[in-house]
Amino acid sequence: MVTIQSVTKKYGNSAKAAVENLSLALVPGEIFGFLGPNGAGKSTTIKMIVGLLSQDTGTITVDGHDTLNETVLVKQRIGYVPDEPLFYEKMTANEYLQFICEIYRVPNEARQERIVRWAKRFSLHGVLDDQISSYSRGMKQKLGIVTALVHEPRLLILDEPMVGLDPKSAFILKEVMHEFCEGGRSVFFSTHVMEVAERLCTRVGIIMNGSLIACDTFHALQERSGSGDLSLEQLFLEMTDETE
Amino acid sequence: MKLNNIRLLLRAAGKGDSRWEQFVTISLESKKSNSRKKSRLVIQVVIALSILLAAGSMAFMLGVNYYQMEILGSIVGIDGFSWFMGAVTAALITFMFGMFSGGSVLYHGKDLPLLLVLPLTQRELLISRLILHYKANFFMHTILFLPAVAVAIHVHGISFPIIVAALVQITIAPFIPLSLSLIVLHLFVKGKKHTRKSRESWAIIFMLTLLVVMQGLASRWMQSGMDSSNLENFANSFGIVLQGLQRILLFPKWQMSMALGPHSFVNGLYFLLAVAAITIGAIYLVATAYGETVTRLWETSTTVRKNNGKSSRSYTGHYALEWSLVRREYAIINEHSAFKMELYGEAVIPLILVVVYAISGVIGEFKVMLEPVFRLDTFPMIVTGALLLTSSLSMMSGTSYSREGKLLALSRTMPLEGASFVRGKMAAHLMLFYSTYLIFSLAALAIFRLELVHAVWMMPLGFFAVGSSACFGLAIDGRNPRLDWKLPQQAVKQNLNGLAAMGISFANIAVLAGLGYLLAEPIGLSALSSGLLLVAPSACIWWLSWKLAVSGARRLYQAQ
Incomplete structure (x- = not known):
């Protein structure tokens, strides 16, 4: 679904790379958790996959399409929830979702049904006709998730999606991520909440100072550490402390 | 390229951003009481009228100045000099404002990070931004030029070439300063040391100087009133300069001749061809690697600038x-x-x-x-x-x-x-x-x-x-x-x-x-x-x- 091969990214004239020689692959039907301390390179990696940043070296493909040369095809396959939700705030949520549906060529007959379905799922149904500027942080986050889902992408990419969500919405999002992968589609998300990653992810990748220091299933990581009863949080702290 | 995408982008960007909404001081929310709604509506109307009054008085002042230039032109043998100067004034000021709006719309729009992840081609995005750039400056260009049309009609009477030339002038002429602003902006953003602040600071300094010089000139004209002896003295001193200007500045010369010259059709054709050439050239220049430029600018604006170990007063100083x-x-x-x-x-x-x-x-x-x-x-x-x-x-x-x-x-x-x-x-x-x-x-x-x-x-x-x-x-x-x-x-x-x-x-x-x-x-x-x-x-x-x-x-x- 996603292949990242020997990708390096530097910002401006900085001597240090934000992401260095990163390689990983995401297979269809998996939920991949991307973990790492602040400034490790998680968001930079995500922004390269969705086409917000371009890598200096290496290649990234989504569904076989190169992110630098086939940008439109790649973007059509992705549903992206950024770390900070961004909208045309003077639109109502309904207008904004219609706009997204038109851009992604969602068939007319399916549009309203999908908007209403996803809005109901995230309890936004009653405020669809309100201006987005009147939404709270959590409501904007939920609208961001609905926006990413409404065009039925092949790959869902979420950057810290749990931030700002109430417990019920966080629970629904986890359910949705599971359902999403059942049809062979994939989820790639970054998080600082280790419990979520532990329970939800098929595999996790841990990035530190721009390099991938671990990438496997939770149980494989436990086995590799030699202690079968460590939580993901403990493993994460152990690995990142060692690397420091 | 899908035209529907461009239409959608324009509609989304224009949402809640009409001229009227820009006048609105406080939004009329449904929760507010009717009496407050009414009083706010009154305030909005008063502000809108004040702005219209200010625009009207500015247009009148410009009209007086253009009229004096028309008389000056007739003394030095340039018929329709008001049209020439109107075109120059509108182009200069539109160029300066174009530097601001062009930078904001094309390279630093707040909605660009949102649009960059959508399945849009570079061309669709660029064309929608160029149309927004044109829209943002069209009104001002028109306000600056219309008094020259009024003067031309007052002096020469209404005619078919004047009407056609005015329409061309209002709709097509903004392409010249806006294309030039695109070229300058492109050079700025391509520069390695480019920052938004440095570009805006230069534009502000240049614009303030331009406005003040214009104000200085305008005060002189207003001061001399309609006294033709003053104009004759001025014409004697600067007539050759004005004739030289009229020869060198081809665009306003063609515009003037299109409305009031003997070969209006030919001059109009020259003008349209030249505008097409400069516009296509500017768009071609900007279009090469537009997406990469936007991404690079966005990238540099979201990363922390390193100070390479140099001490910074803002970090080390202690202030009252x-x-x-x-x-x-x-x-x-x-x-x-x-x-x-x-x-x-x-x-x-x-x-x-x-x-x-x-x-x-x-x-x-x-x-x-x-x-x-x-x-x-x-x-x-x-x-x-x-x-x-x-x-x-x-x-x-x-x-x-x-x-x-x-x-x-x-x-x-x-x-x-x-x-x-x-x-x-x-x-x-x-x-x-x-x-x-x-x-x-x-x-x-x-x-x-x-x-x-x-x-x-x-x-x-x-x-x-x-x-x-x-x-x-x-x-x-x-x-x-x-x-x-x-x-x-x-x-x-x-x-x-x-x-x-x-x-x-x-x-x-x-x-x-x-x-x-x-x-x-x-x-x-x-x-x-x-x-x-x-x-x-x-x-x-x-x-x-x-x-x-x-x-x-x-x-x-x-x-x-």
């Missing part, structure tokens, strides 16, 4: 509390070009005008005009009154809390008394406007050869009057700040608090002028004694305004 607040005040102003244009413009334009008037000789003519007043004993007081008016009528403090916008919530969390904020804001105001008052005063003492001893009362009087202006402004804005703005212009230009503060400052100067008159005329004191005595009431007014400002700040910063 008020100085930190002053620095914060200027940081807020420097954040938006709309704030910078308004506030630095208020402070600096009079200063540049004085320089322009001095260079152009207008100031000498003022001196001659003021000769009868100059002999009056109260002349130093009259000069001081005029200088105080220039330095006190400003939006700086009357919009200070409003400019903070949503960040005011952050100020509320700071462990500071309201008085500390007022001190910081007043100091920021004095730094900008009292310093310019000091420069004006020293210039006035020198130009009008006033005795230096007058400085003894002019300086403290100015301090208290400008200080009162700051405090009254803070008192007004502190009671009802406009924090919910979306466009920075709404916090300053369209903020009624600023206008109210200017009104009170005007009243303050009027009271001081009245007291000064009482002391000098019925009582018969000298200008020096009257000036010295005026310092006391001005200090009292400042004290009163200070109290009002502090009480306003206390209420504003307390828990709500």
Whole structure:
């Protein structure tokens, strides 16, 4: 679904790379958790996959399409929830979702049904006709998730999606991520909440100072550490402390 | 390329951004009561009418100037010179504004990170941004040029070529300055050391100079009125220059000839072909790697700039509390070009005008005009009154809390008394406007050869009057700040608090002028004694305004 091969990214004239020689692959039907301390390179990696940043070296493909040369095809396959939700705030949520549906060529007959379905799922149904500027942080986050889902992408990419969500919405999002992968589609998300990653992810990748220091299933990581009863949080702290 | 995508992007960008909505000071929310809705609607209509009145008076002033140029042109043998100058003026100003809007729309739009992840081609995105760029400048270009059409019709009568040329001029001619602005912008953003601030700062300096030079020229025209002997003298001196200009500047020459020349069709064709060439060239230049440029600019704006180990005063220095607040005040102003244009413009334009008037000789003519007043004993007081008016009528403090916008919530969390904020804001105001008052005063003492001893009362009087202006402004804005703005212009230009503060400052100067008159005329004191005595009431007014400002700040910063 996603292949990242020997990708390096530097910002401006900085001597240090934000992401260095990163390689990983995401297979269809998996939920991949991307973990790492602040400034490790998680968001930079995500922004390269969705086409917000371009890598200096290496290649990234989504569904076989190169992110630098086939940008439109790649973007059509992705549903992206950024770390900070961004909208045309003077639109109502309904207008904004219609706009997204038109851009992604969602068939007319399916549009309203999908908007209403996803809005109901995230309890936004009653405020669809309100201006987005009147939404709270959590409501904007939920609208961001609905926006990413409404065009039925092949790959869902979420950057810290749990931030700002109430417990019920966080629970629904986890359910949705599971359902999403059942049809062979994939989820790639970054998080600082280790419990979520532990329970939800098929595999996790841990990035530190721009390099991938671990990438496997939770149980494989436990086995590799030699202690079968460590939580993901403990493993994460152990690995990142060692690397420091 | 899908035209539907371009249509969608234009619709999305235009949402809630109509001219009318830009006038709106406070949104009409459904939750508000009907009476408040009505009163707000009245305010909006008043503001809209005021803006239309201002635009109308500007168009009239331009019309008078264009008319004089038409007469000047007929003296030096250029028929339709008003059209020529109208085209040049509209193009120059549109070019400067295009530098701002082009930068914001094409490269720094707040919605670009949102659009970059959508399945859109570079071309679709670029074309939608170019149309927005055109839309943003079309209205102003039209307002600047229409008076020239009115003059042409008034002088030459209405004709088919004039109508066609006017339509072409209004719709097609903006492509020239906008294409040029695209080329300059492209060169700026391609530069390795490019920053948005550096580009905007150059554009502001260039535009202020341009506006002031135009104002200087306009004052000269208005001053000479319709006196044709003055124009004849001018034509004798500058006729060759004007004819040379008309030969060199091909675009306005073709535009003029298209409307009023003997070969209007051929000139129109030349003009259209040249516009097409320059527009296609500019678009081609920008289109090469537009997506990469936008991504690179976005990338650099979201990453922390390293200081390569150099020590930075902002990290190591220890500042007095008020100085930190002053620095914060200027940081807020420097954040938006709309704030910078308004506030630095208020402070600096009079200063540049004085320089322009001095260079152009207008100031000498003022001196001659003021000769009868100059002999009056109260002349130093009259000069001081005029200088105080220039330095006190400003939006700086009357919009200070409003400019903070949503960040005011952050100020509320700071462990500071309201008085500390007022001190910081007043100091920021004095730094900008009292310093310019000091420069004006020293210039006035020198130009009008006033005795230096007058400085003894002019300086403290100015301090208290400008200080009162700051405090009254803070008192007004502190009671009802406009924090919910979306466009920075709404916090300053369209903020009624600023206008109210200017009104009170005007009243303050009027009271001081009245007291000064009482002391000098019925009582018969000298200008020096009257000036010295005026310092006391001005200090009292400042004290009163200070109290009002502090009480306003206390209420504003307390828990709500």
